[in-house]
Amino acid sequence: MAYSSKVIDHYENPRNVGSLPKEDPNVGTGLVGAPECGDVMKLQVRINPQTGVIDDAKFKTFGCGSAIASSSLATEWLKGRTVNEALAIKNTDIVTELSLPPVKIHCSVLAEDAIKAAINDYKKKQGAKATLAQEQAQPAL
Amino acid sequence: MAIKLPIYMDYHATTPVDPRVVETIVPYFTQHFGNAASRNHPFGWEAEEAVDKARKQVADLIGANAKEVVFTSGATESDNLAIKGVAEMYREKGNHIVTCVTEHKAVIDTCKRLEKEGYRVTYLGVQKNGLVSLDELRNAITDKTILITIMTANNEIGVIQPIAEIGAIAKEKGILFHTDAVQAVGKIPFSVNDLKVDMASMSAHKMYGPKGVGALYVRRRNPRVLLAPIIDGGGHERGMRSGTLNVPGIVGFGKAAELCRTEMATDAERMGRLRDRLNDKLHNGLDEIYVNGSIERRLPHSLNISFAYVEGESLLMGINDVAVSSGSACTSASLEPSYVLKALGAGDDLAHSSIRFGLGRWTTEEEVDYVADKLINVVTRLREMSPLYELAKEGVDLATMQWEVH
Numbered sequence: 043m044a045y046s047s048k049v050i051d052h053y054e055n056p057r058n059v060g061s062l063p064k065e066d067p068n069v070g071t072g073l074v075g076a077p078e079c080g081d082v083m084k085l086q087v088r089i090n091p092q093t094g095v096i097d098d099a100k101f102k103t104f105g106c107g108s109a110i111a112s113s114s115l116a117t118e119w120l121k122g123r124t125v126n127e128a129l130a131i132k133n134t135d136i137v138t139e140l141s142l143p144p145v146k147i148h149c150s151v152l153a154e155d156a157i158k159a160a161i162n163d164y165k166k167k168q169g170a171k172a173t174l175a176q177e178q179a180q181p182a183l
Numbered sequence: 184m185a186i187k188l189p190i191y192m193d194y195h196a197t198t199p200v201d202p203r204v205v206e207t208i209v210p211y212f213t214q215h216f217g218n219a220a221s222r223n224h225p226f227g228w229e230a231e232e233a234v235d236k237a238r239k240q241v242a243d244l245i246g247a248n249a250k251e252v253v254f255t256s257g258a259t260e261s262d263n264l265a266i267k268g269v270a271e272m273y274r275e276k277g278n279h280i281v282t283c284v285t286e287h288k289a290v291i292d293t294c295k296r297l298e299k300e301g302y303r304v305t306y307l308g309v310q311k312n313g314l315v316s317l318d319e320l321r322n323a324i325t326d327k328t329i330l331i332t333i334m335t336a337n338n339e340i341g342v343i344q345p346i347a348e349i350g351a352i353a354k355e356k357g358i359l360f361h362t363d364a365v366q367a368v369g370k371i372p373f374s375v376n377d378l379k380v381d382m383a384s385m386s387a388h389k390m391y392g393p394k395g396v397g398a399l400y401v402r403r404r405n406p407r408v409l410l411a412p413i414i415d416g417g418g419h420e421r422g423m424r425s426g427t428l429n430v431p432g433i434v435g436f437g438k439a440a441e442l443c444r445t446e447m448a449t450d451a452e453r454m455g456r457l458r459d460r461l462n463d464k465l466h467n468g469l470d471e472i473y474v475n476g477s478i479e480r481r482l483p484h485s486l487n488i489s490f491a492y493v494e495g496e497s498l499l500m501g502i503n504d505v506a507v508s509s510g511s512a513c514t515s516a517s518l519e520p521s522y523v524l525k526a527l528g529a530g531d532d533l534a535h536s537s538i539r540f541g542l543g544r545w546t547t548e549e550e551v552d553y554v555a556d557k558l559i560n561v562v563t564r565l566r567e568m569s570p571l572y573e574l575a576k577e578g579v580d581l582a583t584m585q586w587e588v589h
Contacts, residue, residue: 045500053500059568076586077532077571080494080520084570102570106496110568 045107046141052111057118060100062086067171070164072156081105081149083113085156087120087128089164096120096128101156108146112136112153125161188504190550194484194543195338195366196508200435201391201544207438208393211431219428220419230430237437241398244440245364245383246374253399253420254433258365260413261384261399262289262332264424265361268410269330269382270297273359277327279303283315283344284526286334287363289384294332303327309526313342313476320349324356331360335367335383339510339523339539340476341485343367350379359408365389365397369443370451370482375400381408387432391544392439396432399423446544454542455483457551461540462486464555469562471575475510475524475537484542489524489533492572493565498538501561505554510537532571532581 045053061084062069068088075082082105088098099117103110115136120128136142136150191199211233219234221227235249242249255261270280282294284306294304305323307315315333324331331353336343346362353360361382367373368383369390375383381402388394401423402408416425443450465472471491487510490498495509510521520534538558542551566572571581 050500053497056568061573073570073586077535077581078530080531080535082570082586084573102568102573104492104569104571105494107500109494110497 048140049107049111049142052114052140053107056101056110056114058098058100058114058121059102061102062088062098062100067167068164070160070162070167072159072161072163074155074159075105075152077104081109081152083109083152083156085113085116085153085160087160087164089125091168094124094126096123096125105149105152106146108140108142109149109152111140112142112149113156115139116153116157120157125164128157128161131157186547186549186553190505190554192540192542192546192550192554193506193508194541194546195341195389195539196541197388197394198391198543199545200388200393201439201442203442204392204435204438208431208435211434215430217430219430220417230428233434234428234430237433237440240437240441240444241385242400244373244444245368245385245400246376247400248403250421251375251400251403253401253423254428254436255397255399255424256395256429257388257397258287258363258384258386259289259397261386261397262287262363263293264399264410264413265382265384265401266290266293266330266332267297267413268423269359269361269408270302271411272409273329277325277329279305279325279327279329281305281307281320281323281328281331283307283309283333285309285313285337285339285523286332287338287365290332290334290363307333311528312480313337313340313523313527314480315344315349317345317348317352321352324352324358328356328358331358332362333360334363334365335373336364336371336482336485337476337523338366339521340487340527341366341482341541342476343371343480343482345480346378346380353381354379359406366482366485369440369447370484372447375402381406387436387439390439390443393432393435396429396436398436450544451483454544454546457546457548458484458486458540458542460548461542461551461555462488464552465558468555468559472562473529473533475527475529475533484546486540486542487524487537488540489529489537490562491533491536492569492575493562494535495537497565498536498558498561501565502554502557505557507541508539510534510539530582 072085084102087096099120101113103113133150133154217226217230219230239249359381364383365386383400386397473489475487510524524534
């Protein structure tokens with residue numbers, strides 16, 4: 043299988059490998075895929091709650107070179123984007139950027155899912171925080 | 184000694200032709216180019232003589248009579264001929280075949296075709312070590328069983344089946360026994376009489392011979408096996424396989440067989456040592472790696488290992504100057520993980536993490552060391568990038584986790 047030079051680059055020099063603290067209220071964690079399928083991606087984002095901008099992103103992936111490259115590229119793109127801009131990232135953008143062949147398109151789909159899962163997790167945490175703040179603001183009856 | 188890159192460690196897939204074999208073949212292209220079936224002139228006679236010599240060389244390798252060797256285009260054809268040939272010829276006697284889930288596709292797909300034509304096939308499962316259970320085999324046999332076909336050594340995991348014991352059961356029940364012996368012949372001792380085998384498929388390009396030629400051993404005595412041919416047209420090979428013989432290929436096959444017979448013991452001992460060296464280095468350098476299939480009942484040059492938490496294709500990318508293969512779905516055209524590894528019950532995630540190493544006649548110690556060191560580095564790096572490794576280190580039981588599959 044011939045890999046595009048960009049996929050090879052991401053594989054040899056992956057960007058933003060690592061983890062952010064899961065308990066941090068401003069960190070959203072997405073874990074998608076399954077070992078039986080041969081693809082598991084963990085994508086994390088730290089979002090500035092005031093500006094809604096993603097100021098850090100990290101990933102870890104169990105999968106082929108294309109899966110690793112897709113998730114590495116995703117973290118590169120996420121940093122500096124707002125939440126809404128992040129949700130606008132389409133798997134087809136990843137396919138184009140990495141020149142993924144048809145048999146590897148599902149890797150880009152999983153990366154898009156990972157982005158959405160991470161942001162949803164952040165939103166859930168923000169929602170929970172808001173509810174908690176509301177409850178705390180209620181004067182005790 | 185400088186290592187030549189890339190390193191070839193995929194000898195189960197194919198082998199380079201031994202230069203001594205190439206030397207033997209060349210005159211049969213331009214000088215002795217006759218058709219072995221041309222009865223009327225010296226061009227034909229010398230071609231026939233060369234074929235006869237090669238036939239004996241192949242027969243000697245497996246302890247058979249030269250008359251029992253049928254040349255084909257390769258083991259896939261031999262498997263087809265054996266299974267379809269028996270099925271058609273013995274249709275009156277029965278319509279049931281017993282085989283195994285870990286067989287090569289040439290056997291499995293042939294059986295599946297026969298099922299469409301009304302035959303019944305039992306696919307025996309294997310134990311965790313890759314071996315069939317003799318009791319299960321016995322229980323699967325019915326009064327309609329006309330053929331048992333079980334491979335001698337598995338191409339993916341290198342495991343050697345209890346062929347002599349299966350042969351004894353087949354003999355006892357009066358059922359024909361075929362074995363796909365492709366990976367075993369020329370590598371380990373293989374005697375059709377000791378093993379009580381009635382038919383055996385062989386391939387030249389797996390034993391340092393040319394591609395495009397193989398053979399089927401067909402027993403002539405006790406019992407005499409009759410086969411319906413699958414290729415018609417002229418009645419060559421005692422009516423069992425029509426078609427002009429591939430004389431250069433056959434000559435090469437014969438020479439390769441002779442070299443294997445005389446050098447098998449030293450080759451096996453040397454390769455066994457190198458294979459063990461590779462295995463030991465990997466086990467010393469990495470934790471959570473698992474050999475797939477029995478370690479004791481295994482070809483001397485074969486090793487199949489799963490590297491937990493790391494996916495096979497990404498591993499191969501990291502050792503891109505080494506030629507091996509993987510059981511990962513990503514490396515197969517169908518995106519299905521290896522069915523052989525699945526049959527061992529290891530779980531898909533370990534199938535995705537497996538690498539098959541096949542050493543060979545020209546593998547060196549330096550190559551083994553290079554491969555081991557490189558692999559240890561790559562696995563370590565990929566584990567740092569693996570969410571599964573991270574979860575496992577946190578003490579999470581991956582088997583019970585809920586995965587968000589899309």
